[in-house]
Amino acid sequence: MAATLLEQTRAAHEECERLERIIVKDFDQDVKGHREKLAQGQRVRRRLDELQALSTKLERIYADEDGARKEEIALLKGLDEHGFSAFYERMKEVREYHRRYPYLEVAEAPNEDEALKEVVEMSFSGDEVGGRYLDVHEHFHQYVNAKFGKQLDYLEYLTSFWEVSDISRQHRLSESYRDYLKGLLGYLESFYNRTQPLASLSKVYAKLADFEDKFEAGEVPGWSDKGALNVDGLSNGIDMTAFATVEEVEALGPEAIKESLAGLGLKTGGTLRQRAERLFLTRDTPLAELDRRHFVKGAAPAALLSPEERARQHAAALEVALLEAKVRVWSEVYSSVIEDTKGYVEKKQASTYEELVAEQEQKAEEDAAALDSDEEDEFVYNPLKLPMGWDGKPIPYWLYKLHGLNQQFTCEICGGAEYWGRRAFERHFKEWRHQNGMRALGIPNNKNFFEVTQISDARELWTSIQERELGGFKADVEEEFEDKEGNVYDRRTYEDLKRQGIL
Incomplete structure (x- = not known):
C-alpha cells in the first residue's frame, strides 16, 4: 500500500530527528588521533547531507505547489462533496491490506549505536598519508612539461605553484593553461572536502566576493589592463626608444628578443633579423596600431579586435584571473600543510630504501593496531603469550620461532629497554629512544655503534675512534x-x- 503524502511527511520528520540524535551522539564520543577525527567528520558530513535532502523534500511538500497536501487534508476532514465516503474508503483499503498480509511484522528502528561504528572509506593517495600532506605530483609534471612552465624540482614547485608573475600573457590566456589551473584548483578543493568535511568552500572564497569589480577597475595584480594587452613603449622592461637601428636590437641576443616578443603577444618565429625587425616596430608604433598579422592568435590588443572578439577575450581573461586568485587563496589556507609537505618530501628524498621499507611496516602495524583497538577488551586465550597478529589473534608458534621472537635483547643505552626478536632489536637503533640515549652520552649514533648496547662499550669505542682520527701520540x-x-x-x-x- 502506497504511503500517503502526510505519512511521507511524518516519516521524513522522524528520520530528521533520528539523524540529529546520531550526530549529537557522534560528537559526544571521545575521538583521538587524526584518523578517527577525520572518520567522525566524514560520518557527520554524510548525515548532514541526508538531513539537508530530507529538509528540501519537506520544504517542497509544505509549499504544496500542486495542491496535493491541501486536498489530502480536506479528504481526511470529510470536506468533500460525498461527506465521509473518502474516509471510509481509506479505512477499507487499510483493512484489505492487513487481511492480505496478516503476518507482517513491524519494522524495528535502526540501531543508532551501530551507526556510530560505521566504517568510513577515505580515499587518500600514498603521498597524502591519510590527509596530512598534499600530493600535487600530477600537476607538477603537467606544469614542467607545458609551454607555460619551466624546469624546477618538486620542492620548488610546492613553494611557488601559486606564483604566475613570470608566465607571459600569451600563455596565461591559452586553453592549456586554463585547463591546468582548473585541474589544480579541483584537487585543492577536493583535498579540503576530504580533510575538512564539515567546512564550507563558500567561506574560503568569501574574500573574492568583489573580485569582478576589482578586475573591472584594473586593481587585480598582473591584470591592470584587464587582458587587453595595452602596453606601449616597453617590452618586458626594455625601453625600445633607446635603440636607433634594428642592428642594435639584434645585439640583445635571440633569447632576450624572443622573450620580449612573447611578453607583448607578438609572434616569436623567424630568423634573428626578422624577430628584431618585428620588435623594432614597437619603438614608434603603438601596439594598438600594429598590423594584426604580427600578433599570436588570441593575443592581439583589444583595439585590433572586433566587439565580439574583444568580449570573448575579456571573459577569458576574467576567468583565468579568477582561477589564479582562487589558487592563491588556497596557498594561504594550506600554508602550514605546505610546510609539513615540504618536510615530508625532504625526509623521503633523504631516506634510504631500508628506512622507507621500515617506515611502511611501522605504518602497517599502527593501522592494524587501530583496527583492532575495539577488540582489546575481549579475552583471548594465549597461554604461550605469543604476539598478536593482524587479526587480533596470537600468531602461530612456528612463525613465532621463525622470526626469533623468543630471543630477548636488552639495551643499556635505552635505559634497560627489552626488545623481542632480532628484527625489532636491529630496528631500535634508528628509533628515538636509542638516539636520545646516544645523544645524552655525547656520542654520534652512526653505523660504527651498530649493535653496541652497553654504555661502557660505547664510550671505549668512541675514545678509540677519536684517538685514531686525531693520531694520538x-x-x-x-x-x-x-x-x-x-x-x-x-x-x-x-x-x-x-x-x-x-x-
Whole structure:
C-alpha cells in the first residue's frame, strides 16, 4: 500500500530527528588521533547531507505547489462533496491490506549505536598519508612539461605553484593553461572536502566576493589592463626608444628578443633579423596600431579586435584571473600543510630504501593496531603469550620461532629497554629512544655503534675512534731511546733498565 503524502511527511520528520540524535551522539564520543577525527567528520558530513535532502523534500511538500497536501487534508476532514465516503474508503483499503498480509511484522528502528561504528572509506593517495600532506605530483609534471612552465624540482614547485608573475600573457590566456589551473584548483578543493568535511568552500572564497569589480577597475595584480594587452613603449622592461637601428636590437641576443616578443603577444618565429625587425616596430608604433598579422592568435590588443572578439577575450581573461586568485587563496589556507609537505618530501628524498621499507611496516602495524583497538577488551586465550597478529589473534608458534621472537635483547643505552626478536632489536637503533640515549652520552649514533648496547662499550669505542682520527701520540710506547751500543728501546723499557743499572 502506497504511503500517503502526510505519512511521507511524518516519516521524513522522524528520520530528521533520528539523524540529529546520531550526530549529537557522534560528537559526544571521545575521538583521538587524526584518523578517527577525520572518520567522525566524514560520518557527520554524510548525515548532514541526508538531513539537508530530507529538509528540501519537506520544504517542497509544505509549499504544496500542486495542491496535493491541501486536498489530502480536506479528504481526511470529510470536506468533500460525498461527506465521509473518502474516509471510509481509506479505512477499507487499510483493512484489505492487513487481511492480505496478516503476518507482517513491524519494522524495528535502526540501531543508532551501530551507526556510530560505521566504517568510513577515505580515499587518500600514498603521498597524502591519510590527509596530512598534499600530493600535487600530477600537476607538477603537467606544469614542467607545458609551454607555460619551466624546469624546477618538486620542492620548488610546492613553494611557488601559486606564483604566475613570470608566465607571459600569451600563455596565461591559452586553453592549456586554463585547463591546468582548473585541474589544480579541483584537487585543492577536493583535498579540503576530504580533510575538512564539515567546512564550507563558500567561506574560503568569501574574500573574492568583489573580485569582478576589482578586475573591472584594473586593481587585480598582473591584470591592470584587464587582458587587453595595452602596453606601449616597453617590452618586458626594455625601453625600445633607446635603440636607433634594428642592428642594435639584434645585439640583445635571440633569447632576450624572443622573450620580449612573447611578453607583448607578438609572434616569436623567424630568423634573428626578422624577430628584431618585428620588435623594432614597437619603438614608434603603438601596439594598438600594429598590423594584426604580427600578433599570436588570441593575443592581439583589444583595439585590433572586433566587439565580439574583444568580449570573448575579456571573459577569458576574467576567468583565468579568477582561477589564479582562487589558487592563491588556497596557498594561504594550506600554508602550514605546505610546510609539513615540504618536510615530508625532504625526509623521503633523504631516506634510504631500508628506512622507507621500515617506515611502511611501522605504518602497517599502527593501522592494524587501530583496527583492532575495539577488540582489546575481549579475552583471548594465549597461554604461550605469543604476539598478536593482524587479526587480533596470537600468531602461530612456528612463525613465532621463525622470526626469533623468543630471543630477548636488552639495551643499556635505552635505559634497560627489552626488545623481542632480532628484527625489532636491529630496528631500535634508528628509533628515538636509542638516539636520545646516544645523544645524552655525547656520542654520534652512526653505523660504527651498530649493535653496541652497553654504555661502557660505547664510550671505549668512541675514545678509540677519536684517538685514531686525531693520531694520538703515546710517549711511553712510541718514544724511542738508544743506548751506547746502538740498541733501541721504548721509553718505558729504557727507564726500567736504567734504574736497574743495566744500561
